[in-house]
Amino acid sequence: MHGTSALAADTAHSVTPPDAATIEKQWVAANRAFDGVRQAILAQTGKIAWQGPMQPDWQSLTGYTTPEWYRDAKFGIFIHWGVYSVAAYKGEWYPRHAYERTGEYADYYQHQIKTYGPMPQVGYKDLIPLFKAEHFDPNAWASLFREAGARYVVPVAEHHDGFAMYDSKLSDWTAVKMGPHRDVIGELAKAIRAQGMKLGLSSHRAEHDWFYEYGRTFNSDVNDPRYAALYGPAHPSISVKGEDGQDVDWTFVSDVYLNDWLARSSEIVQDYHPDLMYFDWWVGQPRFRGALAEFAAFYYNQAAARGQGVVLNYKLDDMRPGTGTLSIERGQAADIRAQPWQTETSISPDSWGYAENDTYKTPDEIVQLLADVVSKNGNLLLNIGPKADGTIPEQARQILLAIGQWMHANGEAIYGTRPWTHFGEGPTQVVSGTMQDTKTKPYTAKDFRFTTDNGHLYAIEMAWPASGQVLIHSITPSMKVSSVTQLASGKSVAFRQQADGLHLVLPAQPSGVHVYAYRIDVQKDEAETTKEGSASKS
Template sequence: MLRHAGLRLGCVAALCGIAVVGAHATTPPDAATIERQWVAANRPYDGARKAILAQTQKIAWQGPMDPDWQSLTGYRTPEWYRDAKFGIFIHWGVYSVPAYKGEWYPRHMYERTGENSDRYQHQIATYGPMPKVGYKDLIPLFKAEHFDPNAWATLFREAGARYVVPVAEHHDGFAMYDSKLSDWTAVKMGPHRDVIGELAKAIRAQGMKLGLSSHRAEHDWFYEYGRTFDSDVNDPRYAALYGPAHPSESAKGEDGQDVDWTFVSDAYLDDWLARSSEIVQDYHPDLMYFDWWVGQPRFRGALAEFAAFYYNQAAARGQSPVLYYKFNNMRPGTGTLNIERGQAPDIRAQPWQTETSVSPDSWGYAEGDTYKSPDELVQLLADVVSKNGNLLLNIGPKADGTIPPEAQHILLAIGQWLGANGEAIYGTRPWQRFGEGPTQVVAGTMQDTKTKPYTAEDFRFTTKDGRLYAIEMEWPATHRALIHSVAPTMKVKAVTLLATGKPVTFKQQPDGLHLDLPTQPPGVHAYAYRIEFEKPIASSTKEDAAPTS
């Protein structure tokens, strides 16, 4: 099948020739032993997996798309998504129990030395020694006793979100949905609830679109540190939870780029594709999100097959879906680009998204965490939308199912701003330029805390219905604003301050559009002006250009 294209022969040096001692390994077992244990642990699900894969392959070849990258360039980001602009991401799972430095705790709690060894020390001190106690023993503590999906959905709607993307499964391998391919799920353990099913119903009842994310690709190596000593990761009884836990390796290719040499078996690719397809078959998400590791060469065939399946099944139901990708994980034009904790330097020809969290440090809930201000997040939203993008903002609920008050405050503040200024955001398109002013963002992945503070000279522009919207990032101390990009030849008919709905006195001069503003700022965060012209303006011609990388 396509997903087996590019099979790498042999094994990674670190995986070969290492012996297993007793029930637990003091050094990593060899690749063959790891695979045997993992395959055996998943044997009870063989029938269900085969059925799902058969249906996936059938649908992947029946519809507008075929499972090859050239055919998949027929994808277009749907208009509803381009209009939505703002969504909520949710990282919630067993890792919320320790609430210690984020959602990668289950990996680093097995890291005995190095910069992350504090997680190991915390685990031992709080929950007990290994191998007796491990990540599996945190699952009963994940009770979600105060989880109220309707309250969550109401909050997200009040925040102004138009779509919501809960994590269906993170790298830890614990499914937050009802799966036929695993017993390690929130339905069968922990909360004993179909978290994703309940959220799906509540989110859609509020008129928002449902997205789901799967981070299972990274599960192939996520628990690798547990292989290096006597831990429960090496106990075959728990192989279905801990996964292969292959040691990860990388090297430099001929072009100088990082090449990942971590072992990925055919069995794992089949399992990844089946689990991804099961989520789609059972919950019909409008958006689907994968993390970065699906870009590895061994995943390319499986990813193309999934994309064709996802697009074709959505088309059969009349859905217009969104499939995210990061970096160059998919061929340009076959999905919607997602930049993690980063921004674009200019208007992108195709719609895109930035994802970031209310915390500068973590995605999952962490005690004592720090939070970003509503000011910087509203400014981020304005910048991203001006460049043809959407913002997906993450929160991390507590293990009991409550959303931290700091996160609630941020969401409600953004919602209040959108309630007054949303006309400049929802349904807009880029103008001929994204903005003006001295402050430039630091573009690229993982750069979200490096941009300098905005000034009153910084504006971001959007358009809709022949109007221009200028969003001023700070309130000017002089109570006067100057927009250089509105030239005298652009005959302005009226200017309105959206937050008050009142007209703004203006003058057009050779250096631009001058505004006389109220002495007190109307609200907080950023300030949007509707500018109407005698002759309606057009949006950027870039937005309909051919797909680019």
């Protein structure tokens, strides 16, 4: 631990960033040792992309169909874990902000030099030896995730920082060759699948092209060619507006970088055969579109050859609708979407990677979000951030266990379900769209979400009524309800149908998460009304 004297020792001074050509030459030279392997992977990728049911064009890719396992799974775990967890300072964007000396994020830079030493002598690379993962137990992680009710798990294979958590043949900056000296992704893949869950993998490498750009502006180790393979091109950000006023490009991205991105993405698929691949938002910029289409065709075709149903998550308008599965970051949909979709959010309202003194959402909030998303034909991918030593923060663990207890008792209303004719009712309005998941007001006992499966209608109540009685307006007398069951207790619920809806007199309030699910059965001739709504189950 360095004292405040490190500030005085900081010899950093402003410099003019090298031009794009110089940056690119340094980065290409740093990766030249892997040229042969890269070309071999690209050749195989191109071959498979053109040999199968899909071809690398967006029209062909509209032939994609979301696999049933994903539509049935509903709940998955995301894992942001890497070198950034060593700093444990406000999350996974630490390596970028640690080089911002002024402005909104200057505290990151101050923290970096106070804690680890002055630049250029010390930088993010020097956190790698401190990332030891000495208590990492993939089997214990997988067991916890299964107990939490997850049906798929998505570890980050590589984040924006450029440090691969898998055994890459295209880099020396990996968890196998440095830090933990373990194939983290390989070990997790084995443990996850041993628990009967599907394996997803996440790559954020597209953003690596510019991630360390602030280190270019002064005398930092980002400018040292010896570390170019870790820090990447670190091109300065630019903003180019199209005729419609929207951003159409954000940094320089070379063909060489695109080829490297495609090779690294394909390498992950070739070596680990993930059931799901997740890309962050940067793959939607125009320079990536061709490489993204080639990857999608390759991914779908190689999976089809093995009889594997796979999912490719994308954000915003990064892919043509129908060619993959939309993921809305920290957000929700306003209504039922015809195509399956996903929201990914973190157990923390502020960070994805582990941060000391972090705050956490309550189990109630997370289960309410799950119910809302599932009622609209979506899945919830819930993120946790383990500590650098490989342990999962105790508060996060307890939240997962609470969710698991609820899922064990009420999962019938979640797993394998499809939307009803409408998603729900109640006074609380969801704030839809990206980065909105903490803006919805607290739910009330009058808020319900509906799902269906095998002729059953499920009503999920978002809070407990003080009176022990509720009214569900959407279930009209014409539906002829025959029975209502509280899932958590298995007890029958007294009911009566009136012109204003279905009235319930509830049994005792179940313990645990304050969200309550009811199975509602109707007379056989009315059962068809409770089958799938806009998104039918095939």
